[in-house]
Every structure is written in C-alpha cells, then in structure tokens.
Amino acid sequence: MTQAATGTPAEEAAPRRKTTRPETGRTRLAVTLLALTALLVVSATAGLAIGSVQVPPGQVWGIVTHALGADWQQPDWSRARETIVVDVRAPRVLLGAVTGAGLAVIGTALQALVRNPLAEPYLLGVSSGASLGAVSVIVFGVTLFGALSLSVAAFFGALGALLLVYATARTGGRITSARLVLSGVAIAAVLTAVLDLLLLTTDRGNEARAVLAWTLGGLGGVNWGTLWLPSTALLLGVGVLLVQARNLNLLLAGEEAATTMGLDVARFRARLFVVLSLVTGVLVAAAGPIGFVGLMMPHIVRLFVGGDHRRVLPTAALGGAVFLVWADIAARTIAAPTEIPVGVLTALCGGPFFLWLMRRDARRGTDRGVA
Numbered sequence: 476m477t478q479a480a481t482g483t484p485a486e487e488a489a490p491r492r493k494t495t496r497p498e499t500g501r502t503r504l505a506v507t508l509l510a511l512t513a514l515l516v517v518s519a520t521a522g523l524a525i526g527s528v529q530v531p532p533g534q535v536w537g538i539v540t541h542a543l544g545a546d547w548q549q550p551d552w553s554r555a556r557e558t559i560v561v562d563v564r565a566p567r568v569l570l571g572a573v574t575g576a577g578l579a580v581i582g583t584a585l586q587a588l589v590r591n592p593l594a595e596p597y598l599l600g601v602s603s604g605a606s607l608g609a610v611s612v613i614v615f616g617v618t619l620f621g622a623l624s625l626s627v628a629a630f631f632g633a634l635g636a637l638l639l640v641y642a643t644a645r646t647g648g649r650i651t652s653a654r655l656v657l658s659g660v661a662i663a664a665v666l667t668a669v670l671d672l673l674l675l676t677t678d679r680g681n682e683a684r685a686v687l688a689w690t691l692g693g694l695g696g697v698n699w700g701t702l703w704l705p706s707t708a709l710l711l712g713v714g715v716l717l718v719q720a721r722n723l724n725l726l727l728a729g730e731e732a733a734t735t736m737g738l739d740v741a742r743f744r745a746r747l748f749v750v751l752s753l754v755t756g757v758l759v760a761a762a763g764p765i766g767f768v769g770l771m772m773p774h775i776v777r778l779f780v781g782g783d784h785r786r787v788l789p790t791a792a793l794g795g796a797v798f799l800v801w802a803d804i805a806a807r808t809i810a811a812p813t814e815i816p817v818g819v820l821t822a823l824c825g826g827p828f829f830l831w832l833m834r835r836d837a838r839r840g841t842d843r844g845v846a
Contacts, residue, residue: 582769692818767825
C-alpha cells in the first residue's frame with residue numbers, strides 16, 4: 476500500500492489535476508449547485524405538467540401556490556386538473572427527487588467506503604437484499620412494526636446483503652474491483668432467485684403480480700401519507716454523510732493512511748454500513764429497486780466539483796434528483812398510455828455507463844487491491 480502524500484485530506488482524495496485557488500473551487504461549486512437547483516425546479520415543473528393531461532407550466536405553479544394557501548391569482552383551472560397536479564403527480568415527482576438524491580449519495584459513500592469506483596447499491600446486491608426483505612413482509616403478511624414493517628424488513632435485508640458481499644469479496648485482507656462486483660452479482664442473483672421463488676409459490680396471485688411490477692422499480696402508487704418516510708431517511712442520510720465527509724476523504728487516501736490520521740476504519744465502516752442500509756431499505760420499500768443512479772451520478776459530478784466529498788455529496792444529490800425526475804417523465808410518456816418501469820430506463824442508461832467505466836479503469840490499471 477502506498478503511503479499517502481502530504482496535504483489536506485480533500486487534496487489527497489481529489490483526483491490529481493492542476494492546482495486551483497480555493498476561491499475558484501468555491502465559485503465553481505456555488506455555480507454548479509445553483510445551476511442544478513434551477514434545473515431541479517424546471518424538472519419538477521415538467522414532471523407536474525407533462526402527462527396524459529397536459530397542464531401549462533404557468534397553471535402548474537398557480538395550482539401549487541393555491542394548494543399552499545397563496546391566493547395570488549384567481550383560479551382558472553378545473554378541479555380535475557388540480558387533483559391531477561396536487562394529488563397524483565406532485566407526490567410522484569417528489570418521490571422521484573428524493574429517491575434519485577438518496578441513491579446518488581449512497582453510491583458516493585459506498586464508492587469511498589470500499590474504495591471502488593464500481594460500487595453502488597444495485598450492483599452490490601444491496602437493493603436485492605432490501606427487495607427480498609420487503610417482499611417477504613408482503614407475502615407472509617408480517618405486520619410486527621405496523622406501517623413501518625415493509626421499511627424495517629427492507630433495511631435488514633439491505634444490511635445483511637451488504638455485509639455478506641463485503642465479507643465474501645474480502646480475501647486476505649484485500650478487495651479488488653472484480654471480486655467486489657462478482658460477489659455482488661452472485662449474491663444478488665441468489666437473493667433474486669429466492670424472491671422469485673416466493674412469488675411463484677405464494678397463493679396471493681394479485682399481490683404477486685403487483686410485487687413483480689414493483690421489483691422493476693417505479694414511482695406510481697405513492698401518496699402524501701407515505702412520502703414522509705423516504706424524505707426523512709434522505710435527510711438523515713445526507714446529514715450523516717456530510718458530517719462524515721472528511722472521514723470519507725481520508726478513506727480515499729488508503730486504509731493505512733486513514734488509520735495513521737486517527738480514523739478507526741473498521742468502526743467507521745460499520746456505522747456507515749448501517750446508515751446506508753437504512754436509507755437504501757426505505758427507498759427500495761418506497762420505489763422498488765432502481766439501479767445505476769448511484770453509479771453514474773458520483774462520477775459525473777466529480778468532473779465538475781472534484782473529489783472532495785464535502786462538494787460531491789450535495790452536488791450528487793441534486794444531480795440524482797434531476798436525473799430520476801426526468802427518467803420518470805420518460806417512463807410515463809415514451810410508450811403512453813403504457814407506463815415503462817423507471818428502473819428499466821435507468822438500466823438502459825446505466826448499463827452502457829458501467830461498461831464504459833470498466834473499460835476506462837482497465838486502461839488505467841485501477842483494478843488494484845483495497846486493504
């Protein structure tokens with residue numbers, strides 16, 4: 476293991492490039508965040524306006540502000556349109572933004588924790604574990620934790636899958652990209668097979684069909700009463716990760732270097748594994764297993780803000796939110812009136828990106844062991 480070079484953790488974690496002044500980096504971050512925030516507002520407006528019933532953007536914001544209690548204009552829309560925007564599309568758009576942001580920050584953190592650019596919940600089998608836990612609750616009718624039973628089961632499924640993949644891939648104290656991905660694929664295949672077996676053997680045919688559609692990933696069926704849980708999980712996850720951003724930077728310098736700088740790597744990883752599994756479980760319970768968002772967004776935003784996690788995490792969250800909102804718009808409109816599962820579209824985008832990333836890393840010779 477190469478000893479880390481001297482310098483700040485953020486400088487050590489960031490990719491090698493020409494030195495820029497701190498003011499320049501802060502300005503670039505501010506511009507990027509403002510641009511993504513504006514793009515998210517535009518995306519949310521499009522998500523509320525586009526569908527089988529087209530609603531003009533001006534009318535969309537009139538409906539939204541009217542629903543929030545701001546009667547700044549005389550309503551010139553029908554009650555049906557207000558119901559479509561407020562009760563049908565708004566929760567769906569918000570769930571898309573929350574899920575996209577959550578998956579992006581989870582992928583960012585996982586790539587740092589296991590020091591692997593290919594790490595993300597879907598590829599590592601974490602989403603499969605969460606899906607199996609959630610489906611088990613549905614099939615067996617478990618209500619031990621009431622309305623939270625689905626999310627609790629998904630959390631334990633995600634945590635178990637993550638720990639199993641990490642333990643399987645770690646041989647001789649080292650992990651390589653190939654072992655990590657192969658372990659994730661193998662464990663995801665086993666968990667998916669068990670899930671399919673549950674669906675095939677259950678005597679609840681209607682529920683089995685609904686669950687099968689849910690396993691492809693989708694944002695339909697959400698309502699205001701269920702949106703609070705994934706939103707709370709996202710805020711918890713982002714808050715914890717931002718507080719731990721410096722330690723994530725230390726890990727990128729290497730496990731030995733992080734230890735010499737005072738980080739208890741084993742305890743730190745264990746705590747973050749629990750947090751990431753909790754957020755993944757809640758998001759999967761709400762939207763199903765949606766893949767590749769956590770793989771693509773961290774790599775894309777690093778091109779603009781560098782490798783410091785204090786910058787990458789908020790930028791990836793906004794980028795993931797924008798991406799999934801537009802993916803859901805495409806899922807609703809490409810084959811209308813048939814709706815394509817949004818997980819299918821993210822896989823169509825993420826699969827080629829994954830292959831490109833593997834080829835790039837192979838050319839750079841980055842398939843190194845991770846202590």
